[in-house]
Amino acid sequence: MTAVPRGRLIVVGTGPGAPEWMSPEVTALVAEATDLVGYMTYVDLLCDILGPAAAGKTRHTSDNREELDRVRFALDLAAQGRTVALVSSGDPGVFGMAAAVFEILDRDPQPAWRDVDVTIAPGISAMFAAAARAGAPLGHDFCVISLSDNLKPWEVVEARIAAAARADFVIVFYNPASTQRQWQVDRAKALLLEHRAPSTPVVLARNVGRDGEGVRVTTLEALNAADADMRTLVIVGSSQTRTVLRAHSRAGEGPWVYTPRHYPEDRATGEARS
Amino acid sequence: MTAVPRGRLIVVGTGPGAPEWMSPEVTALVAEATDLVGYMTYVDLLCDILGPAAAGKTRHTSDNREELDRVRFALDLAAQGRTVALVSSGDPGVFGMAAAVFEILDRDPQPAWRDVDVTIAPGISAMFAAAARAGAPLGHDFCVISLSDNLKPWEVVEARIAAAARADFVIVFYNPASTQRQWQVDRAKALLLEHRAPSTPVVLARNVGRDGEGVRVTTLEALNAADADMRTLVIVGSSQTRTVLRAHSRAGEGPWVYTPRHYPEDRATGEARS
Numbered sequence: 001m002t003a004v005p006r007g008r009l010i011v012v013g014t015g016p017g018a019p020e021w022m023s024p025e026v027t028a029l030v031a032e033a034t035d036l037v038g039y040m041t042y043v044d045l046l047c048d049i050l051g052p053a054a055a056g057k058t059r060h061t062s063d064n065r066e067e068l069d070r071v072r073f074a075l076d077l078a079a080q081g082r083t084v085a086l087v088s089s090g091d092p093g094v095f096g097m098a099a100a101v102f103e104i105l106d107r108d109p110q111p112a113w114r115d116v117d118v119t120i121a122p123g124i125s126a127m128f129a130a131a132a133r134a135g136a137p138l139g140h141d142f143c144v145i146s147l148s149d150n151l152k153p154w155e156v157v158e159a160r161i162a163a164a165a166r167a168d169f170v171i172v173f174y175n176p177a178s179t180q181r182q183w184q185v186d187r188a189k190a191l192l193l194e195h196r197a198p199s200t201p202v203v204l205a206r207n208v209g210r211d212g213e214g215v216r217v218t219t220l221e222a223l224n225a226a227d228a229d230m231r232t233l234v235i236v237g238s239s240q241t242r243t244v245l246r247a248h249s250r251a252g253e254g255p256w257v258y259t260p261r262h263y264p265e266d267r268a269t270g271e272a273r274s
Numbered sequence: 275m276t277a278v279p280r281g282r283l284i285v286v287g288t289g290p291g292a293p294e295w296m297s298p299e300v301t302a303l304v305a306e307a308t309d310l311v312g313y314m315t316y317v318d319l320l321c322d323i324l325g326p327a328a329a330g331k332t333r334h335t336s337d338n339r340e341e342l343d344r345v346r347f348a349l350d351l352a353a354q355g356r357t358v359a360l361v362s363s364g365d366p367g368v369f370g371m372a373a374a375v376f377e378i379l380d381r382d383p384q385p386a387w388r389d390v391d392v393t394i395a396p397g398i399s400a401m402f403a404a405a406a407r408a409g410a411p412l413g414h415d416f417c418v419i420s421l422s423d424n425l426k427p428w429e430v431v432e433a434r435i436a437a438a439a440r441a442d443f444v445i446v447f448y449n450p451a452s453t454q455r456q457w458q459v460d461r462a463k464a465l466l467l468e469h470r471a472p473s474t475p476v477v478l479a480r481n482v483g484r485d486g487e488g489v490r491v492t493t494l495e496a497l498n499a500a501d502a503d504m505r506t507l508v509i510v511g512s513s514q515t516r517t518v519l520r521a522h523s524r525a526g527e528g529p530w531v532y533t534p535r536h537y538p539e540d541r542a543t544g545e546a547r548s
Contacts, residue, residue: 016396018299019298020297020298020299020302021297021298021299021396022297022298023294023295023296023297023398024293024294024295024296024298025292025294025295028294091398091402092406092410093402093405093406093410093411093412093413094402094412094413095413095414095535096410096413098406098409098410098413098532099410099413099414099532099533099534099535100535101410102409102410102413102516102518102530102532103532103534103535105518105530106516106518106532113521114521115521116521118520118530120405120406120407120409120410121406122290122295122398122402122403122405122406123398123402124297124365124396124397124398125402128365128367128368128396128397128399129396131367131394131396132366132367132372132394132395132396133394135372135376135394136366136367136370136372136373136375136376136394137367138367138368138418139367139368139369139370139372139373139376140369140373140420140426141417141418141419141420141434142417142418143415143416143417143418143438143443144412144415144416144417144418145415146414146415151535151536151537152414152536152537153537153539156442156537159441159442160415160441160442160443162441163437163438163440163441163443164417164437164438164441166437167433167434167436167437167438168430168433168434169417169434169437242376242380244376244379244380246392247387247388247389247390256376256379256392258372258373258376258377258380259373260373260377261369261373261374261377261425262425262426263425263426263427263430265427
């Protein structure tokens with residue numbers, strides 16, 4: 001007689017995409033996995049990053065829109081005693097697959113899943129990689145907002161942008177645009193300009209850590225919907241965010257962008273008070 | 275004749291503290307460094323994590339309060355042609371040393387520093403490690419606020435808490451308390467309770483990835499200033515954040531905490547509209 005195997009579901013992220021940003025934990029967890037489940041682009045990226053450590057796993061890839069089905073499939077596989085890595089991009093806890101796993105476990109739990117051991121592996125998020133390339137725009141209080149209205153009403157997005165703008169947070173926008181959604185960046189810009197100077201530094205970071213990486217520094221006034229697509233992160237500075245010329249600029253590099261850790265006394269009233 | 279060496283300043287973080295969360299990039303960059311500069315606790319932690327890769331470096335450690343002096347010292351060393359790793363905790367771009375470097379380069383630049391090449395290495399932040407241990411509390415829009423009023427007026431902190439509470443963001447509090455500061459958590463709690471239910475899940479994460487790690491789940495109502503110190507991160511859920519019982523709870527583990535990726539239509543008005 002053998003003991004009934006207890007399956008594992010390991011939720012991992014690819015990190016931004018560069019092998020040097022992949023945590024040793026994810027490398028080790030994926031090496032133990034029997035199965036990889038995820039959106040094809042992310043599973044392929046993970047396998048590219050890990051090379052031999054990801055070889056010989058059964059791959060189950062699907063379309064990006066079937067997230068909840070993918071979670072159920074991964075839990076079913078794990079319940080059979082397999083060690084399943086569910087693959088997300090970036091950090092799986094930030095707009096990634098980790099929340100989808102708990103949504104299913106909460107709202108539609110199946111008795112067969114009871115013996116599945118769940119582990120979430122944190123990673124370097126795309127926004128921290130983008131921030132590091134640009135300097136230190138996230139050096140002080142900041143907000144992270146998804147501009148997609150696929151999963152939430154646009155009024156909620158607007159309320160959050162307005163609140164973050166009034167309270168002078170640096171703001172990171174995920175999912176600023178897609179082929180189906182183009183107008184959100186312009187609308188966000190208009191809301192931000194009600195509270196923030198046209199000269200506010202904006203970082204546009206695309207594919208950081210991957211082929212075709214590009215980081216560009218512009219201003220809120222010059223920000224344009226055409227600057228962003230689904231692979232772009234947009235970081236909008238606070239009233240305190242500044243630029244510094246780089247002494248040695250490589251091709252295409254703009255100035256450094258940073259947000260000081262201190263906040264001046266004379267800004268404690270006015271716009272910053274919401 | 276030899277070429278004048280061009281020094282390097284590499285700003286790295288320890289990550290949360292566990293070796294499996296240290297990026298290969300930081301390991302490689304520190305291996306190349308000739309000098310390590312930083313607050314003693316962080317330099318020691320980095321050396322513990324990296325072991326042999328950090329051996330043989332000249333260590334320059336100082337008190338935590340001398341951050342700007344430490345930056346100047348690191349830049350001076352680099353300007354002599356050395357490869358200097360400036361060590362922060364977590365991700366150096368989030369309330370870390372990266373912003374301090376640009377503050378100095380912006381406000382007090384020295385001609386000798388012109389040839390120093392600056393690199394910021396992103397890392398896994400403490401909040402993502404804490405979130406992964408707890409489940410997926412950061413699965414949807416969130417704000418990150420330092421509760422310290424050492425570097426900003428408390429009115430700015432309050433305005434940000436109120437704005438984040440009204441717009442229904444999940445909120446991560448860094449620096450909730452120190453031996454000198456004890457009252458901020460209670461004041462933040464009072465502000466949050468004006469907009470959020472007493473039963474709102476709260477994650478208290480202490481020393482995640484280090485000795486003595488503890489992650490506890492409580493509610494906003496039960497949150498107490500005594501729950502937090504300078505090594506604690508506090509994550510306060512939004513109106514949508516939920517808990518799910520773990521089928522297999524290890525000693526001391528509470529329920530999973532997660533924030534769904536979707537936001538219900540019927541919450542698009544009222545509290546969420548600021």
